[in-house]
Amino acid sequence: MTAAVRVQGVEKAYKDLQVLKGVDLEVERGSIFALLGSNGAGKTTLVKILSTLLKADAGVATVNDFDVATQSGDVRESISLTGQFAAVDEVLSGRENLVLVAKLRHLKNPGAIADALLERFALTDAASRKVATYSGGMRRRLDIAMSLIGDPPVIFLDEPTTGLDPQARIEVWDAVRELAANGTTVLLTTQYLDEAEQLADRIAILHEGRIIVDGTLGDLKKLLPPAKVEYIEKQPTLEEVFLAIVTKGGADNAAAKGAAAGVDTEKEVAK
Incomplete structure (x- = not known):
C-alpha cells in the first residue's frame, strides 16, 4: 500500500530565508503522523505546500497519490486542513455551521450529515447554540467536524490544541484518535511533546528546515542511553x-x- 503523503527533497525559501532545506517524509494511510518542531521550524510552511496553498521551490510531494504541483485540484478534493485557529462562524449555531459547509460542498442531505457529525463529536446537546457560547475545546471539535464533511481521506491539523486548556486538549486528542480509528490519515503539527507522545504512530522532528529524526516513539527513545530503574514516590501533577x-x-x-x-x-x- 502506498503512503498517503510522500515528501521528497522539498525546499522553500522566503527571499533570503531558507525555511525548508530538503524535507523527506512518508505518512502511512490510516495513521497519525506527528511533525514536531519549535516555532519557525517550517511546520506550517510544509503543511501549506501539501495543501496546495504554497508552491515548493524544489522537490516532489504527493498526497493520496496526487502530485501537489501538477494535480492540485485532485489534492484539494482528497484533503481537509484545520489551521491553528478554529475557522467557525460564531453568529451561527454549531449545526448551522455544519449544514453550511455541507451545502457548499454540494452534498445531499446536509442536515443528516450535520446531525451525524454532531453526535460523533459529542456536540448534539449544543447543536442549536450559537458558536459564540462554545468553549475552546467545543469550537475546535466543531472545526474538526467541519473538516470531515465530504469524508476526505487525509486531514492536516496544524497545531490544533494551541491555546486550549488541559481539558479541551484531551477532548481534541480523543477526536483525533477517532479520526484514525475510522481510517482517516492524520498529519499533525505540534510543538507539544506530550501531544505527539499521546497520539502519534510515528514522529518526525523538523529542525532548521530538515527532518533530523523520523520513527516511532520507541525508535526515538532508543536514541538515548537506557533508562535507569529508580524507585521514587510518584506525586500527581x-x-x-x-x-x-x-x-x-x-x-x-x-x-x-x-x-x-x-x-x-x-x-x-x-x-
Whole structure:
C-alpha cells in the first residue's frame, strides 16, 4: 500500500530565508503522523505546500497519490486542513455551521450529515447554540467536524490544541484518535511533546528546515542511553489534580480523599 503523503527533497525559501532545506517524509494511510518542531521550524510552511496553498521551490510531494504541483485540484478534493485557529462562524449555531459547509460542498442531505457529525463529536446537546457560547475545546471539535464533511481521506491539523486548556486538549486528542480509528490519515503539527507522545504512530522532528529524526516513539527513545530503574514516590501533577477535580465524578473522589486527609477540598479549590 502506498503512503498517503510522500515528501521528497522539498525546499522553500522566503527571499533570503531558507525555511525548508530538503524535507523527506512518508505518512502511512490510516495513521497519525506527528511533525514536531519549535516555532519557525517550517511546520506550517510544509503543511501549506501539501495543501496546495504554497508552491515548493524544489522537490516532489504527493498526497493520496496526487502530485501537489501538477494535480492540485485532485489534492484539494482528497484533503481537509484545520489551521491553528478554529475557522467557525460564531453568529451561527454549531449545526448551522455544519449544514453550511455541507451545502457548499454540494452534498445531499446536509442536515443528516450535520446531525451525524454532531453526535460523533459529542456536540448534539449544543447543536442549536450559537458558536459564540462554545468553549475552546467545543469550537475546535466543531472545526474538526467541519473538516470531515465530504469524508476526505487525509486531514492536516496544524497545531490544533494551541491555546486550549488541559481539558479541551484531551477532548481534541480523543477526536483525533477517532479520526484514525475510522481510517482517516492524520498529519499533525505540534510543538507539544506530550501531544505527539499521546497520539502519534510515528514522529518526525523538523529542525532548521530538515527532518533530523523520523520513527516511532520507541525508535526515538532508543536514541538515548537506557533508562535507569529508580524507585521514587510518584506525586500527581497539577494537570492530573485539575482534571480529577473538574471531570465527572472527579470532584466527589477528590472531596473524599481530601476528607480522609483532613483537607477541605472546596476551600482548597476556592483558593
